[in-house]
Amino acid sequence: xxxxxxxxxxxxxxxxxxxxxxxxxxxxxxxxxxxxxxxxxxxxxxxxxxxxxxxxxxxxxxxxxxxxxxxxxxxxxxxxxxxxxxxxxxxxxxxxxxxxxxxxxxxxxxxxxxxxxxxxxxxxxxxxxxxxxxxxxxxxxxxxxxxxxxxxxxxxxxxxxxxxxxxxxxxxxxxxxxxxxxxxxxxxxxxxxxxxxxxxxxxxxxxxxxxxxxxxxxxxxxxxxxxxxxxxxxxxxxxxxxxxxxxxxxxxxxxxxxxxxxxxxxxxxxxxxxxxxxxxxxxxxxxxxxxxxxxxxxxxxxx
Amino acid sequence: xxxxxxxxxxxxxxxxxxxxxxxxxxxxxxxxxxxxxxxxxxxxxxxxxxxxxxxxxxxxxxxxxxxxxxxxxxxxxxxxxxxxxxxxxxxxxxxxxxxxxxxxxxxxxxxxxxxxxxxxxxxxxxxxxxxxxxxxxxxxxxxxxxxxxxxxxxxxxxxxxxxxxxxxxxxxxxxxxxxxxxxxxxxxxxxxxxxxxxx
Numbered sequence: 295x296x297x298x299x300x301x302x303x304x305x306x307x308x309x310x311x312x313x314x315x316x317x318x319x320x321x322x323x324x325x326x327x328x329x330x331x332x333x334x335x336x337x338x339x340x341x342x343x344x345x346x347x348x349x350x351x352x353x354x355x356x357x358x359x360x361x362x363x364x365x366x367x368x369x370x371x372x373x374x375x376x377x378x379x380x381x382x383x384x385x386x387x388x389x390x391x392x393x394x395x396x397x398x399x400x401x402x403x404x405x406x407x408x409x410x411x412x413x414x415x416x417x418x419x420x421x422x423x424x425x426x427x428x429x430x431x432x433x434x435x436x437x438x439x440x441x442x443x444x445x446x447x448x449x450x451x452x453x454x455x456x457x458x459x460x461x462x463x464x465x466x467x468x469x470x471x472x473x474x475x476x477x478x479x480x481x482x483x484x485x486x487x488x489x490x491x492x493x494x495x496x497x498x499x500x501x502x503x504x505x506x507x508x509x510x511x512x513x514x515x516x517x518x519x520x521x522x523x524x525x526x527x528x529x530x531x532x533x534x535x536x537x538x539x540x541x542x543x544x545x546x547x548x549x550x551x552x553x554x555x556x557x558x559x560x561x562x563x564x565x566x567x568x569x570x571x572x573x574x575x576x577x578x579x580x581x582x583x584x585x586x587x588x589x590x591x592x593x594x595x596x597x
Numbered sequence: 598x599x600x601x602x603x604x605x606x607x608x609x610x611x612x613x614x615x616x617x618x619x620x621x622x623x624x625x626x627x628x629x630x631x632x633x634x635x636x637x638x639x640x641x642x643x644x645x646x647x648x649x650x651x652x653x654x655x656x657x658x659x660x661x662x663x664x665x666x667x668x669x670x671x672x673x674x675x676x677x678x679x680x681x682x683x684x685x686x687x688x689x690x691x692x693x694x695x696x697x698x699x700x701x702x703x704x705x706x707x708x709x710x711x712x713x714x715x716x717x718x719x720x721x722x723x724x725x726x727x728x729x730x731x732x733x734x735x736x737x738x739x740x741x742x743x744x745x746x747x748x749x750x751x752x753x754x755x756x757x758x759x760x761x762x763x764x765x766x767x768x769x770x771x772x773x774x775x776x777x778x779x780x781x782x783x784x785x786x787x788x789x790x791x792x793x794x795x796x
Contacts, residue, residue: 318643
């Protein structure tokens with residue numbers, strides 16, 4: 295069946311057996327964990343026996359959960375508890391069944407491999423990438439928010455789900471997308487991409503290379519503002535992020551956040567417009583349900 | 598009134614990935630953890646990125662980019678394709694991005710030989726051989742245009758089926774076949790000089 299020469303076959307077979315070295319594996323595992331912001335990832339969020347009961351709708355703002363249980367302190371020592379906690383909280387590492395250490399890094403490299411970014415304001419460049427071949431990884435800047443004692447790790451998602459309207463409460467609904475072929479909604483580019491899972495990606499921006507750290511930092515700043523009820527500040531942060539990274543990796547999250555921020559600032563009409571634009575473009579977004587649950591689609595303004 | 602402030606970036610609940618794919622095709626069963634997905638797909642992501650033209654010096658970043666997207670997008674995986682096909686869709690786009698960045702920077706393939714510290718694992722010779730083969734393969738593939746290269750890598754390096762390739766690329770199966778035929782011809786033409794005098 296193959297039209298290829300035996301030499302070509304041989305080359306392909308040999309190349310197919312190539313694997314990253316264990317040193318490379320370790321570098322990638324550690325760097326990826328830093329970028330995702332989690333050290334421990336367990337089972338996805340599931341209702342556990344004995345989980346805290348859902349909070350009433352008037353629950354106070356959600357406390358960002360730290361994500362490093364004590365056994366992982368040695369890992370945290372490499373990344374710095376503060377940074378990991380903030381990043382992890384922002385990224386909502388609350389999905390836990392059994393939290394377990396990253397399997398490929400039973401022994402973490404010495405701290406020299408992870409270079410801590412100097413503490414700075416959220417506007418500063420949060421993640422710098424050294425020369426591509428370097429294993430140095432900068433984690434996001436720590437902020438003044440340092441979570442000390444870890445509350446139950448499930449608290450945040452349970453609280454989130456409890457505070458949403460009843461139709462949102464089943465965890466499986468959270469990821470449920472509209473029945474419509476939603477891949478088209480996942481990308482801003484035309485139909486050639488619609489059959490394949492698409493990336494939100496501007497043609498000129500290398501994916502993740504520079505912006506992701508800043509995007510996370512800005513989104514976490516916006517989230518903090520929202521939790522303090524400061525919608526105006528959140529909007530300002532998000533607009534600044536939009537100017538800097540209009541087509542960033544986390545554009546979806548930024549657009550959803552803007553809807554929430556407009557709601558928080560009681561700019562309901564603008565929130566409605568933004569929410570409708572969001573759902574028109576990104577109906578399959580994982581943020582779609584939350585956007586629908588926001589003030590943008592309050593009763594009387596059905597979607 | 599309490600403002601609902603959903604966590605903007607939390608990992609969405611994993612949805613059911615549907616019935617498991619038979620044998621060699623990897624799937625993401627319900628409850629699959631990200632770390633299991635990472636462990637299972639790391640090698641093929643790394644290797645296919647290299648095949649698709651990501652420079653050795655950039656591939657570790659590109660691998661992370663792929664898994665970052667997998668991590669974020671997992672909630673929208675709809676099981677209309679196999680999980681591996683979905684992963685390859687992401688790999689393709691990350692590779693394209695890196696290639697375009699390289700082109701803008703005027704990257705030179707000759708600089709690809711990044712010295713890797715000698716790994717003290719078993720079979721160092723075999724590892725060196727396969728690593729060199731992958732470098733060689735990437736250099737040959739550099740001479741194919743993007744469309745041919747992608748089909749060729751998915752078919753001949755990653756050994757995906759034509760329907761899977763069609764799904765990953767967003768083209769129809771007939772196009773896969775015709776493009777693969779052309780890609781094989783182009784590949785043979787590109788590899789032939791290298792089998793003789795080394796440049």
